[in-house]
Amino acid sequence: GKGGWKDFDERDLLLSYNALKVLEARYLLKNPDTLRYVETPQMMFRRVANFLAKVDLSYGKTEEEVRKVADRFYEVMSSLKFLPNTPTLMNSGTRLGVLSACFVLPVRDSMTTPEGEGIYDTLRAMALVHQQGGGTGFDFSELRPKGDTVASTAGVASGPISFMKIFDVSTDVVKQGGKRRGANMGIMHVWHPDVRDFIKSKTGQLKDAQLQNFNISVGMYDYFMRAVEREEDVPLINPRKTKVPGKGWDYYIVKARGYMDEEYVQEFILNELEEKGGSVWLDESAFVTVDEAMVIAEREGAVTGRVNARAVFDEIVRGAWDSGDPGIVFIDEINRRHPIYYVSKIQATNPCAEEPLLSWESCNLGSINLEKFVIEGDKPTIDWDSLAETITYAVRMLDNVIDANRYPLKQIEDATKKTRKVGLGVMGFSRLLVRLGIPYDSPDALYVSYNLAKFVYYHAFKASIELASEKGSFPAYNPQLYRDIFDTAKPFADMLEILSIKPQVSPSVRKMMERAEKLDFSELKALRVKNGLRNSTVMSIAPTGTISIIAGTSSGIEPLFALAFIRNVAVGKFMEVDPLFLEYLRKYELDDPEVVSKIAETGSVSENVFMPRTIRNIFRTAHEVGPEYHLLHQACWQQWNDSGVSKTINMRSEETPETVSKVYLSAWKLGIKGITVYRDRSKSQQVIYFGIKK
Template sequence: MKSSNSTRTIDLSPNALYILKKRYLKHDGHGRVIESPSDMFRRVAATVAQAERIYDRGADTARWEDAFYGLMSRLEFLPNSPTLLNAGRLSGQLSSCFVLPVSESFRSIDKSLEEAKLVQVSGGGTGFNLSRLRSGAKGDKDGPVSFLAPLSTTTASVKQGGIRQGCNIAILDAHHPDILDFVSAKNGSGELSNFYLSVGVTSEFMEAVKTGKNYRLVDPATGRTVDTHNARDVFEHIVAQTWKTGDPGMLFLERIHASNPVPALGEIEGVSGCGEQMLLPYESCNLGSVNLVRMLKDGKKPEVDYMKLDEVVRLAVRFLNDVIDVNTYPLPQIAAATLRTRKIGLGVMGFADMLVRLGIPYDSEAALALAEKVMGFINKQAHNASAALGKERGVFPSFKGSVYDRPGGPTMRNASCTTIAPTGTISLIAGCSNGIEPLFALVYMRRIMEGKSLLEVNQDFIREAKERGFYSDELVSKLAQGIRLDDMENIPSEMKRLFVTAPEIKADWHVRMQAAFQHNVDNAVSKTVNLPHSATAQDVAAIYMQAYELGLKGITIYRDGSRRRQPLAMRIDPGLVVKYLKEC
């Protein structure tokens, strides 16, 4: 059977086309683009659909190829970047991130460095938990902080799949004797710029912060208490560094371990680069996101099309399962670990855009209620789809001893199903807002690679402004200068309320929104609490405590301007604005 829909016209923005041509589409030996976006989606769909014949030699792969192609070309769902980039090409590595174990021996450290390099070359990011490394406080060169520099050097010289510089996350337990050095590790020359840092905290630590009491520092080799620190002092040190540099973030370890679906295999080792996927040693994360703005019924009063959403979720779960089967893994240990649990991470993007179309402000009770309802539906249907695949293909190999292994339990094909990823680049391709983030700004710069920046202008706002009669070139120019809607005259108050942006939203709304999604997600939620430059250290401290109280698994905070180079910025090249106004 021949595939159909091979020449679908895809609704892509100029910025999406630019990034596709630079990063994703095939080039010939002279650097010329030799495939279209439609060709790319067809390449990915054809490759992934081949997994169907693993389970049924007579499977109609053309049927599934067309289904997967339609899902992507309509921009209803997109997989993580490595799948778009590498499917059907020489690399064949389709996963976004990997967690690599690190232990205290010289051999283990050298092995971890070599494995990290192989993963990065293949197009993946890496996560490390350094909590098993012995303390370097007494001059031992093998402490956790000393491991960061060579690892950063190793990956800084490698572009992921030849496309971009490697991304890493390093975690250290707050009970480790070197915790203060770790927290300050990014306070110097910037050599760890391709590393995110996160402190793993326990309820013992957080409750001691509240009371101002001391807590234990534990030797990872012996498990013995070797010292104590005042928890509030350490917490304030974390807060100060986060305020200053954007690092470290915070992970709530007991919640992460409590939600491990396969405890018989051991504890969670670490998380993916943006903290969204909880993984055992050598596991990979295989992610994809539903574009929520494409899940609305057309009409004068848009509403969520739950029938369509159900269809998209079920097909996306099958797609991600097939990705696991056709994937080429960079290490045999990664292949084995991934296949035994078959974890997938289906999430969302375009949430803020969906709210705008529905007329719901992001920082409102109605938005929180919708987040709970939509993600609850997606989570339920993803689990149903996984259970149906389990009946069709068998449960995941490590099902015995899992949380599902009980009388009447679901026949899960995947140990976990849902995750909220940041979707930085795939949301640009899909033409929607990132993940569950609010609108960053109505006009801003997106830094993508090699010093190149793209001007982003919110088209929903431009359309509303034109329809309501308050659009002008001057309006766009003012927004580009950083002037807020609230400070402009002749803008309807309901538009100011609806198009609220991240720095204008009070921090507690950011955290409450993350909690609303976390209630209905197997893994974790990647979200950044974006603070204005004027935010204080006390603001940061309050966010960390609220995240703990609301049951989050992790939290990331970023104060505008606290890094010299940041991916999204409201400081805009006037020339790009002039160019935009001439072309629009």
């Protein structure tokens, strides 16, 4: 635009070489005939900002007001303070129109169903989502087990894993036009008779061969974890034989666990039951004990056998140690802390597990670049006002994505607009710590995690309440039944105690986090009840695999991966030296090429006795950070968060299965919703190798 080009050029200078490479390869629009670029990075941010702001016209805003909103959206993106997820950047204002990264699709035990939820209906839905850059999650545990009967053909069922293989091949075929590879999450609940085959489906000889487009996770329950601790037997259930078609054994467990409070059952379910003639997924006998539930399953002939819970758990641990799969998603915790538990029960998550979603729901994500909110100086601190303001615009933007989205299927549109979930996350967390001079593996850092999460959640939630006054609440909002997650956030000290870490926080860090520490949620609750709520969830910690490269910062809440490393991405290999690390080396006059290339051999410095102590403490990489600190950071970000956290518990290759076992058990106790471990070099293909020497 007129006179604007100077600013545009300056903003482009914020982009690193790698950011430009990624943008050029996949994000910037090209003329389809000549293949010439038709936009610069700043024009891309403008395209997205204008397209999303335009939504406000349909809420009665004037052209002038919309222009102002668009300017703010542009501002937060082009300053790299906030970026929406990849599909929003790629597809806004284009012929494709899917803007969300996360989807969960139902899989019923039938070839096809009138609602379009059968196996082959879902296969088609998956292809449509993948085509436009979305990731899909599925719960396959409603499918009858291998060897079970098929009445219509008098044949024998081939089981859920055989169908997963078809989904996997389809994913390979629809490689999303070369822009983004389809990612899947396959979940099987732990009561399913095929669960042991499922656990082994990606480990041992199969690890680099089978289901390569799937992350897999076992859907875990509290009853099962308790049985693991007591080494008790648990039943396996055939979902086809349970009384409620398609609900499976966990139908009984839901009843047994009582996610619902009395008020809910009285006021909501019974009404709904009356209206729908008893066809909802829960009935008035919602409260039974686990033992009673087992008796019911037994009586109905649904129990196919019993297994020792500890033995199954050990197989999960062994698989994860060997190959990273399976992970675990804790179904009870997910539903207990699902604010709109009264709509239905969550059975699955998206591929990286940051979004537990109901069937057909989609969610669009976006992440704040925390590194941008450090005020440098002798005593660096956080720019809280700027952070709060950015959060407010980010939530408005994400909410507009829901309306601007072009949904590939009617069911997805309906489910998404009914609950209006958005997922505001963060990136650049470990680089914020470096800039604050705090080692990632310290109680101080955990305290920062805990309070930053609280601050982000507070302001995101507040923004959603304000949006409700302006544009209305999400249709499934029920002010009485809605469950505020801040009522159940675990106290900081309690979590550290679970892993026997003393919650000793230095006074200066306490002081720095005061703003977050003091936030009062009871006021916010009153506001929510009075004014409503625009989005049923507002937060989610995404991996930010690509947008963190565009922002030039560390991904999600992960520690630095390596100070120098080779990154394999779709467009090529990059050798990277962390610029923040270089800055520090310069301070100590250690930025000689000889020193840097020596460091690049291993990617880390913590064992290099010639390095200054400050550098060795602050630049701890993912494999040097102990599993307990990985876990606790994840737990801190989970407490103030109505969705989930994507995090990999990275480990050295020498770690034993015992460590994995401890990590999985502690994750359950810490109230983590989903957990994944990765032992270095346990797969032949990994995206990032640290160090140059191999």
